[in-house]
Amino acid sequence: MKKLLSVLLNIRGDFQNLFIFNEYEELTGKSRSGIVTLVVILTITFLALGFAIGGINYLKEKMDDPFTNWVNLEIKQGYRDKVSKIQTELAVDTTKQKFFLNNVGQYNIEFLPFLNFDNGEEYNLRLRTLEMDDNLLKEILSEKKGNVVTGYTYSGEGEVDIERCGLIIKESSLRSLGYEDIEAVKRIPVKIESFVIYPEITAVVRELPNLVDLVVTPHFYVLLNEAFETTNFINISSSNKLEVISTEQDKDKLQKDIMSSLMKYRPASTDVREIELIEGETQNIVTLYFSDYFKYEIKDSIVSELESNSDLDYTRYSPWECNTSRFYNISDPYYLSFNFDQLDKVRDFKNHMWDKYSVEISMDQVEQKENFALVSRLTGFISIILFGFSILSIIFYVNSLLRTHLEKIKMNLGTLKAFGLNNSFLINSYLKIIVTFIGISIVIALIICSVWDLIEARIFENSYFDIFNLKILLAVVVIVLTALLTSQRTISKTLLKTPGDLIYNR
Amino acid sequence: MQEEIIYDISNLECQYIPGTTVLKIPNLQIPKGKLVFVLGVSGIGKSTFIETLGLMNRTIHVTEETSVKFNNGGELEEIKNIWERDNRSLSKFRNDHFSFIFQNTNLMPNFSAGENMCISMLIEGKKLSDVKEKVLEVMEKLNLDAELYDRKIQELSGGQRQRLAFVRAIIAGFNVLFGDEPTGNLDRDTGHKLMRTLKSNLSEYNRTGIIVSHDIDLALSFADIILLLSKTGEGEELHGTFDDQYYLVKEGQEWKRKDGSKLENPLELISEILTK
Numbered sequence: 001m002k003k004l005l006s007v008l009l010n011i012r013g014d015f016q017n018l019f020i021f022n023e024y025e026e027l028t029g030k031s032r033s034g035i036v037t038l039v040v041i042l043t044i045t046f047l048a049l050g051f052a053i054g055g056i057n058y059l060k061e062k063m064d065d066p067f068t069n070w071v072n073l074e075i076k077q078g079y080r081d082k083v084s085k086i087q088t089e090l091a092v093d094t095t096k097q098k099f100f101l102n103n104v105g106q107y108n109i110e111f112l113p114f115l116n117f118d119n120g121e122e123y124n125l126r127l128r129t130l131e132m133d134d135n136l137l138k139e140i141l142s143e144k145k146g147n148v149v150t151g152y153t154y155s156g157e158g159e160v161d162i163e164r165c166g167l168i169i170k171e172s173s174l175r176s177l178g179y180e181d182i183e184a185v186k187r188i189p190v191k192i193e194s195f196v197i198y199p200e201i202t203a204v205v206r207e208l209p210n211l212v213d214l215v216v217t218p219h220f221y222v223l224l225n226e227a228f229e230t231t232n233f234i235n236i237s238s239s240n241k242l243e244v245i246s247t248e249q250d251k252d253k254l255q256k257d258i259m260s261s262l263m264k265y266r267p268a269s270t271d272v273r274e275i276e277l278i279e280g281e282t283q284n285i286v287t288l289y290f291s292d293y294f295k296y297e298i299k300d301s302i303v304s305e306l307e308s309n310s311d312l313d314y315t316r317y318s319p320w321e322c323n324t325s326r327f328y329n330i331s332d333p334y335y336l337s338f339n340f341d342q343l344d345k346v347r348d349f350k351n352h353m354w355d356k357y358s359v360e361i362s363m364d365q366v367e368q369k370e371n372f373a374l375v376s377r378l379t380g381f382i383s384i385i386l387f388g389f390s391i392l393s394i395i396f397y398v399n400s401l402l403r404t405h406l407e408k409i410k411m412n413l414g415t416l417k418a419f420g421l422n423n424s425f426l427i428n429s430y431l432k433i434i435v436t437f438i439g440i441s442i443v444i445a446l447i448i449c450s451v452w453d454l455i456e457a458r459i460f461e462n463s464y465f466d467i468f469n470l471k472i473l474l475a476v477v478v479i480v481l482t483a484l485l486t487s488q489r490t491i492s493k494t495l496l497k498t499p500g501d502l503i504y505n506r
Numbered sequence: 507m508q509e510e511i512i513y514d515i516s517n518l519e520c521q522y523i524p525g526t527t528v529l530k531i532p533n534l535q536i537p538k539g540k541l542v543f544v545l546g547v548s549g550i551g552k553s554t555f556i557e558t559l560g561l562m563n564r565t566i567h568v569t570e571e572t573s574v575k576f577n578n579g580g581e582l583e584e585i586k587n588i589w590e591r592d593n594r595s596l597s598k599f600r601n602d603h604f605s606f607i608f609q610n611t612n613l614m615p616n617f618s619a620g621e622n623m624c625i626s627m628l629i630e631g632k633k634l635s636d637v638k639e640k641v642l643e644v645m646e647k648l649n650l651d652a653e654l655y656d657r658k659i660q661e662l663s664g665g666q667r668q669r670l671a672f673v674r675a676i677i678a679g680f681n682v683l684f685g686d687e688p689t690g691n692l693d694r695d696t697g698h699k700l701m702r703t704l705k706s707n708l709s710e711y712n713r714t715g716i717i718v719s720h721d722i723d724l725a726l727s728f729a730d731i732i733l734l735l736s737k738t739g740e741g742e743e744l745h746g747t748f749d750d751q752y753y754l755v756k757e758g759q760e761w762k763r764k765d766g767s768k769l770e771n772p773l774e775l776i777s778e779i780l781t782k
Binding site: 013014018022023025416417418419422424498499500503504506 | 563610626628633634
């Protein structure tokens, strides 16, 4: 250890070696009490800074988070006619800059019944629409943000490239539908009126805004909600085709079973193709061709006959078309969403909306945003004060230790100077001692903080403690440099005296 | 043959505070290779004398008439302006020429006894392993047990510490050794033993010793030269001074004044000066 330190500190000659290590022992005190005290101060400093930085990072993340950085406006009947005016005004760049607005969107929130994977029962999930070019969608799918559990991630460049009729669903919501192996789920069944469709899952994510379970594009939303006659999303005109889906893997058995189970409407032929709803687990879609054209109501009764006469499981499968003749958008949105780059002007924005359009944005939301901004600023400010206070404590402690020691041995130092030891040797040696003293204390304090970090990460799901980052590194540099500068002043003040003044205590 | 001089001083005024002279030395030559005792009452400027000559304090009041010459390798070098030099060069000068013993010993409390004795040579850049051998040799001469080498300073008696300080001083490479009451903590026998060792060292290497002391017996027993400092002036002008008539030289067993006149009773003269 001594050899390593000698190399690291560039200790030259036997005398400097002897002087530095003996004085280090003396300064650190009996039982290393000096080190212990400094380690305690530094550990408290680093813990406080670690929590402050972790807290600030969390708040900053939240502040920058488009999940948080928006304000919603429910479009009430009273001002429905003003929506287009608001949208037009807020699309202008100067207005956006004035309020730090990022973009203005519109959306709807609805419930949609999904079929439970375990028991086939209907289960309502809350969905929200989100436009393909909305920044919020980019953030939800952002690779950097790490919100995506599985599926499509947005790299940050270009536009989001996803299917218009896919689902972006929350992991917890998917689990509530009975799915365990989240990554394996490819499609999930949705019931629309009497039809069941199996849209693809675009991505499974951890969090979604507005407490919704899933997000769809406005186009898909319209297809799901508008009359099928208008959109042709599901072809409901008469046809000679009917499709059912079954978990039975044996295709021949399926075809024979269908032929033997249907008495009233016997198919002319059948055709079987595979579909993968869960990765590695295929199901079979059987297309039944009839010699006559049937309406959907008749087809329902054919499926009922099949279900009642067969031991195998069958579910109606409804083919649907996403790429219809046109792309749809929501013509009459329930909500407007205002996404902000920064939250500083939210209150001004609220006032502006009231003054100009007599539209009231919920004060709760505004205050929440302002509180976020205030707490972030306060935390930052407090952490700076805390750091300043810690620096002062460290400087005060190290310098008082040094001053007391130098005062105690000033006659001895005077004698050494009389023998020809120069000031630069002594200053250089004491600074090396201080570097070692603080360096060892910092390393021990950081080790203690790392252990704390590990324990905290094990105990709590979310750790708001961040110790290994550039700010702490900067803090360490500032602590060392400040301590060295002030120590040099203290040492020089004593050593600049003549040997005689030191020896005769003048 | 003319005596070689180590210090040649004229018109020297020593001041800690500019304008306040505490010691005046109109004229003084100190020969090389001698043991010089400086005697005087308390507060007369004895310590100032060795602080000034040993360059421990910036007390030389420099005027045109002032001259403080030091024998640096055979040549008398004017050093009245030496404090103008940078700290490194001044320290080097001290390291090359001077060594010190103080009554308080001023040993480093956190160094072992051995390490303390080695300090003066280690400062010169020598290796600890090489110095240790020499230290043990001198310890033996002074009847110091070699076992003391590794002991802590706190475990030693005052006398032992004084002897360590003595070893530290005489093993260094020096031309002039300054001592401020170096035997103050020792009994008579031990004090005399140290003086004998010092005298033998000075004579062996042609070195000079300048010792400040109150011990008249020690001075009369070992000094080659005794300088008596006396008071002059009144009130705020009161300061110590040195007069040629108080420059006593030992020739054989006899004490003489600088002009060669024999001094029948040096003890009487010294006592008179010290009680003035």
